[in-house]
Amino acid sequence: MSEWKKICLVTDIPVLGSRRVSRAKGIDVAVFRNDQDQVFALLDRCPHKGGPLSQGIVFGTSVACPLHNWTIGLADGCAKQPDEGCTPKFSCKVETGQVFLDAVELATLALDLQPPRAGPGATSGALGDESFSVQAPQTA
Amino acid sequence: MKKSKLVMVGNGMAGVRTLEELIKVAPDLYDISVFGAEPHPNYNRILLSPVLAGEQTLDEIVLNSWDWYTDNHITLHAGKKVVEVDRIKRVVRADDGTEEEYDRLLMCTGSNPFILPVPGKDLQGVIAYRDIADTNAMIDAATKYKKAVVIGGGLLGLEAANGLMLRGMEVTVVHVMPWLMERQLDDVAGKLLQKSLEDRGLKFLIGAQTQELTGNEEGRVKSIKFKDGSEVATDLVVMAVGIRPNTQLAESMRLHCNKGIVVNDTMQTVTDARIYSVGECAAHRGIAYGLVAPLFEQAKVAANHLAMFGIGRYSGSLTSTKLKVTGIDLFSAGEFMGSDGAEEIVMSDPFGGVYKKLVIKDDKLIGACLYGDTVDGSYYFKLLRDGRNVSDIRDKLIFGESNLGDAGHEGQNKAALMADDAEVCGCNGVNKGTICKAIKEKGLFTLDEVRKHTKASASCGSCTGLVEQILMFTAGGDYSATPKLKAMCACTDHGHQAVRDAIRANKLLSISDTFKFMEWKTPNGCATCRPAVNYYLISTWPKQAKDDPQSRFINERSHANIQKDGTYSVIPRMWGGETTASELRRIADAVDKYKIPTVKVTGGQRIDLLGVKKEDLQNVWKDIGMPSGHAYAKALRTVKTCVGSEWCRMGTQDSTQMGKDLERAMWRMYAPHKVKFAVSGCPRNCAESGIKDVGIIGVDSGWEMYIAGNGGIKTEVAHFFTKLKTAAEVLEYTGAFCELYRQEGWYLERTVHYVNRVGLDYVKKKILEDHEGRKALWEQLQFALDGEPDPWFDLKEASVDARQFEKLTPA
16 A cells, blocks of 8 residues: 655646655656646666756657757657667656655665765766865855 | 558569558558569668678668568568459459459569660670679679679669679679769769779770670670670679569550659559559659669658548659769759859869869859768758759858868768767767667668768758768668758648748737647657747747746746756846946855855856755845846847947947846847857957858948857858948847747747848848838837746746645645
């Protein structure tokens, strides 16, 4: 028996758009809505370089990653051929216009995955590069 | 429903390509069976030469393995030659008695080599060069015999000669015409080629006419005799004097043949609409093509029609030629021999082994012949295909596209000489070895496929010439010929111009109307077409078409630049690059308050705040209180200025004020791509006006206007456009040019590419000569910009969905 967490109304997500869902731990979850009012949920992290999929253009049942335009399937989280890789997908249900995500998955899924890094210190910017923390320039 | 039956006669490249295209669009429409006379699956015939030369093996050139046929439920009758087709009962019969019924028949019988009708042509050791059997015969002969003669100094003959030589034979090429490859090269290039091949060890008998082949007691060829009485001893004769469309079967079926099986624009035979024909056997508008690019275009059309979509039309191809002899680069296209009234531009360096000839007629490039340096082949081919007026670039044309500021691959122009680990694509870090490997392992044929699989040439495109060269010698043939009209994306067959025209002519006001009207293949397009269509709508029908933020790239949806970690950068507008203490103080405070990690001065004289969290964007905008810099948009970005006459002791004009006026008049202007201006106060040009979309340079008597420069991927120096007297004129002419570009440019086409496409003369006519038209354009731009919101402050008016800035939290 899974426990479902109430997230938002379907109408809170723009048509052919998405919203970000924050979690206690781990990278955000992106919830998407297509023009058929279907709702999908994926980890907000492209399998390529970690781009936030929630910021991409949604079409059909796919989203184009905003960083390098990989096409990711909303239903399975997988990149379209010939690109390879998948991002974790989250169970998602819609009841009377309300979007729910699975509480256990929210708390436990894909906690090990690191967000992409940028800025001073993030020399390679490679995914999962551990040795970096954002340095704010001010001292006081 | 019972499936229809499709039978294909001939198992070659054009035919199988048709099946592949058909399976892609209509996988379950037909029961397919294929007859092939050769006992092999479909292989890449063009690569027989590298096989002969020992550079590849037979296994490597197979395109569709036996498994491919099984996997796609295609019955393959390999090694069975079709001898009869009954068009009344619709039955195909092979030489071993195998029969198949058909509803649709695809004739892909290809071509036969032409055998000279001389005595001795049937002797042992006299062969053609056409298929795997011929290639094996040559490889076999090279192990047993010493001397070979190749008759025919064309593309195929030279490849055969080169291969036999590499396998250790002494090879003489006999060519009846005055120079080699006379159909693809002019005399100068032909002789350069001959010299280079002679240096490698080939012998040539130019102008020699074959009279007879003589044999020894065992019936094997021993010598070749010429009309002038001379004789050359040989153990092998390869005839490569040309091919003829194989129409024997078609003629027996009483299909109309004339230089091939005559077909219409949907590749159906004119005699029987159930029967299609593609490939070397098909004569379309009087031409039977022998190169692979046009055949693939035919395949696409035939597949489309077989799939009952019926919208594709084949309207002929322009072709270009390259020779597959490793280390020899040559390229020719169009009417390279010149013709009446044509002019030639020639660059010749016979000692350096470089020769280039361009043929121009009526200000258009109609032919090109390159030897030794062919990296610009595809550039010339494109100019030729597009039929663009070249008068304005004529003085530089011979130096090619790559002569100026082409960055990213160390100025390389000979892919063959590059090492495997040499970087070809500097944007995506793809080296030559990776590209070669992908082409071989994944069976790639087109530039597009290479882009998809390797990302090479997929970003800035400056290495396209190199990638095409690699494709050419790895996959063979010239696959660069794209259809004249490039579709916008896979969602439609229409090109950008067609979509623009339809939106204007039919007053389409929304994306869904446009998709419906233009019969889009996908329900809501893709990330390529939707932003383009959205731009066309709002630029064509300002104040009427509604902007759709969900069809904009994220930067234009969130009005900030996304960074690689998903944070954003904020660049406020600083009119003409001028700022104040209070603006700087507010910026500094915001940096502290929102812990913004990096502050950087941009190349456009503004300040960039990098690493802003999306949740903070609205507050940062509010705290700074400066207008949006649109640094994230396909819109007017910066107006770079120098100090000008207000302070500078050299200044002749107040460039800062001119820049501010231009910026205030045209900010919020969306365009097909980003637009940058610069204003310099004197010809020292400190604002770098020569590489901007519009560059203004003050002189003592007024302002010089330059257009269509670009400092990006390829440095493009702006063209001098006109000289103006007053600041008001500068505004009007600049605005009119921008509006013309806004209305006619294709999405993601910078001004330099737009002007290259339509020609500078056209732009001059519209802006400089047509005074009414110019004023109208300037008014249209002012109308479009009047009352446009600042997206950082008027969120609602700018259709900014503010929900995107908030995160949801599970209840």
